[in-house]
Amino acid sequence: MYNWKNSEAVLLSLEDYNNLMATMEINDNPVLKRRIEEGLNISLDECLSADEVAW
Incomplete structure (x- = not known):
């Protein structure tokens, strides 16, 4: 069984995730x-x- 108490997580917005990628x-x-x-x-x-600039 996984021990959730010793884990860490990061929550990013989709925009921040896409920028990071x-x-x-x-x-x-x-x-x-x-x-x-x-x-x-x-x-x-x-x-x-x-x-x-030629747009």
Whole structure:
């Protein structure tokens, strides 16, 4: 029989769970992780403004 008194649990919302899974997928993909890190190091002056982006 399982002893529930010595166990621990974590309760997450579905949104938090999905975000955690997405983060893990990104961290498992070295190419995507590197591209995100490179993007974080670009200054805002080098980025397109919202009205320059072809949506």
